[in-house]
Amino acid sequence: MNDSSWGAPQGAGHWVAPEMQGAAAGPAYDVHDAQQTRPMPIVPDVPDAGRDAEDRDHRDQGAGRLSGGPLFRDEKPQEPMPTAPPPPPPPPQKKRAGRDLGAAIGVGLGLGALVVVSLFVVKAVFVGVIVLAVVVGLWELTSRLEERKGIKAPLAPLAVGGAAMVVAGYARGAEGAWVAMALTALAVLVWRMAQPPEDYLRDVTAGIFAAFYVPFLATFVAMLLKADDGPQRVLTFLLLTVVSDTGAYAVGWRFGKHKLAPRISPGKTREGLFGAVAFAMVAGALCMQFLIEDGSWWQGLLLGLAVAASATLGDLGESMIKRDLGIKDMGTLLPGHGGIMDRLDSLLPTAPVVWLLLVLFVGSG
Template structure:
C-alpha cells in the first residue's frame, strides 16, 4: 500500500471520497420559523378576539408593503410613486371593503387612483405618465387585492373562519410546494422567472392544498362541503403559484432578491404577501359561489 512521504502532495489528505453537498433551503430556517410563529400568533389573536383589530392588521401590512414596493421602484428604476395618497387610499380601501362591501372598495380604489394622478402633478412633468401608471398599479396590486381579505372577514356567520381557511390553504400550498420540490424536484417550472420552482413542487402544492381545503370547508365553513374544498384548494395552489411567479418577475426586473429585510428569514412584507394577494379575490369569489357572501 503506497505511503505518502514528507512533502508529498498526498500527505495529510483524506482518502475518503468527497461527500455530496446537502441541499440548502437558502434561508435562515430558524429565524424564518420564529418569525412565522410570531406572525401567526398575532393574526390568530386579532382575528378571533375582535374583528376590527384584524382590519387594522391588514391596513398595516398594506402600508408597509406599499412602502417597500415604492422604495424599490425609486431605488432601482427611479420611478417616483407618491406614497402618501397610496397609503391613505389603501387604508381607506381596506376599511371601505369591510364596512361597505365590494362597492365601497371599488369607489375607494377609483379615488386613490385619482389622488395619485393629482399628487404627482406637484412635481416636474417629466416621466409623469410612467410614475402615475406605476402608482395605479401599486394601488391595485397591494391594497385593492388585500381588500378581499376584509370582504371575507365581513361575513357575519363565519368571517374569521373564512379568513383562517384562506390563510391556511395558502400557507399549506407554499409548504407543499417547498417540501415536495426540495425533496423530489427535478423539472423546472419556470426557469427564466424562478429557477427554484419545479413541476414536482407544483404537484405537491396542489395535493397539499386540496387535502387541506376539503378538511377546512367541511369543518370550518358554515354549510361548506368537502368537495368544494377540493376545488378551493386547487384554485389556491394555482393562484398562489402565479402570485409567487408574478412577484419574482417584478424582482427580476428590479434586480433584487427580496423586497425588504423587515422579516428575518423571509425578506420583506411583500415577500410574504406575494402568494396571498392574488389568492384573496379567488377565494372570496369561490366562497360567494359555494356558500354565499355570509
C-alpha cells in the same frame, strides 16, 4: 608553371636512387633546387587527446547541470521526489434551504399568533392588521421602484388611499372598494402634478399599479371578514395559502428535479407544484368540511386546487417584478422571510379567488 616544377615524388612513400633521379628529372634538374622549391607538407591539426577528453568532461558536467543529472561521475543520480497523492473528493453536501429556517419558522409562528388573536377577538383589530400590512407593503414596493428604476410613485396618496380602500371594503363591500380605488388613482394623478412633468406618465402608471396590486387585492380579505362566519373564512384562506406554499417547498426540496419556470424563479419545480396542489386540496377538503358552515369536502378539493394555482402564479408574478428590479427580496423587515411583500406575494392574488369561490359555494354570509 606545370605540375612537374613542384618536384612531386614518383610515388608516395617510395625511395628513388640517385642515379635514377637524374634520368627522371632531365639535365636541368638540380637536387638542391628541388629541395628548396618542394612545398611543405600540410599536416592536419591533431587535437591534444588529454585536452579533448578534459573538454568533453566539462561539457558532460555542464549538460548534467542543465539536465538535472549528476555533477560528478561517481555521483549517483537523484531519485525524483515522490508526489503527494491527490486529495480525496469532498463528500456530497446535503441540500440546504436558501434562508435561515429557524428564523423563518419563528417569525411565521409569531405572525400566525398575531393574526389568530386579532381575528377571533375583535374583527376591527384584524382590519387594522390588514391596513398596517398594506401600508408597509406599499412603502417597500415604492422604495424599491425608486432605488432600482428611478420611478417615483407617490407614497402619501397611496398609503392614505390604500387604508381607505381596506376600510371601505369591510364596511361597504365590493362597491366601496371600487370607489376607494378610483379615488386613490385620482389622488395619485393630482399629487404627481406638484413635480416637474418629466416622467409623469411613468410615475403615475406605477402608482396606479401599486394601488391595485397591494391594497385593492388586500381588500378582499376584509370582505371575507365581513361575513357572519368571517373569521373562519379568513382562517381557511390563510391556512390553504400557507399549506400550499409549505407543500411546494417540502416536496420540491426533497424530490424537485424539473424546473417549473427557470427564467422567472429557478427554485420552483414541477414536483413542488404537485406538492402544493396535493397539500392544498387535502387542507381545503378538511376546512370546508369542519370550518365553513354548509360547506362540503368536494368543494374544498376545488378550492384547494384553485388556491394552489393562484398562490403559485402570485409567487411567480412577484418573482418577475424582483427580477426586473434586480433584487432578491423586497425588504429585510422579517428575518428569514425578507419583507412584508415577500409574504404577501401569494396571499394577495389568492384573496379574490377564495372570496369568489366561497360566495359561489355557500353565499356571501
